[in-house]
Amino acid sequence: MNLAVIADTESRVGLSDPALVVDATVWQDIARRRRQEIYNALPPEYLIAPELLENDHVVDLPETCGLLSARELSITSLSATKLLQFMHNETYTAVEVITAFCKRAAIAHQAVSKRAPIAQVRRAN
Numbered sequence: 001m002n003l004a005v006i007a008d009t010e011s012r013v014g015l016s017d018p019a020l021v022v023d024a025t026v027w028q029d030i031a032r033r034r035r036q037e038i039y040n041a042l043p044p045e046y047l048i049a050p051e052l053l054e055n056d057h058v059v060d061l062p063e064t065c066g067l068l069s070a071r072e073l074s075i076t077s078l079s080a081t082k083l084l085q086f087m088h089n090e091t092y093t094a095v096e097v098i099t100a101f102c103k104r105a106a107i108a109h110q111a112v113s114k115r116a117p118i119a120q121v122r123r124a125n
Contacts, residue, residue, distance in 0.1 A: 035113045046106040053114040062107050072100035 048065045062068055068076070075097055078086065086092045 035109075038109060039113060042106050042109070046103055048107060048110050053110060058111040061111050062104055065107060067103055067107055068100065071096070072103060075100040076104045 046067065048061070048067060052061065052065050062076070063073060075083065075092055083092070083097065087094065087097060
C-alpha cells in the first residue's frame with residue numbers, strides 16, 4: 001500500500017488529526033516488547049525447536065512439534081460440549097484440560113510471533 005492511499009484512507013476515516021495518529025514505530029516497539037514478555041513467560045518445556053518454526057506451513061504444528069501428547073491433541077480437538085461430557089464422567093481432569101490448552105496456546109503464540117516479522121517484510125515489498 002503506498003503512502004497516498006494510506007493518507008487518503010486516514011483522512012476519510014478521520015485519522016488525519018496528528019493527535020490521533022500514533023507513530024508506527026512506537027506501537028511496533030510496544031508489540032515487539034509484549035511478544036517477548038509473553039515468550040519469556042512460557043515454561044521452558046513449552047518451547048518449540050526454532051527450526052520447526054521456519055516452515056511456512058504451521059497449521060499442523062500442534063501435531064508435529066512433539067509438545068502435545070496424543071491425549072492432549074485429543075482434548076484440544078474436542079468440541080466444548082464433548083469436552084464437558086468427558087470431564088463430567090472423569091475421563092479427563094480439569095488439570096489435564098487446562099494443561100493441554102495452555103500448551104496449544106504456547107504453540108500458537110510461538111508460531112504467530114515468529115511469523116509476524118516475516119509477514120511485515122513481505123507486505124512492505
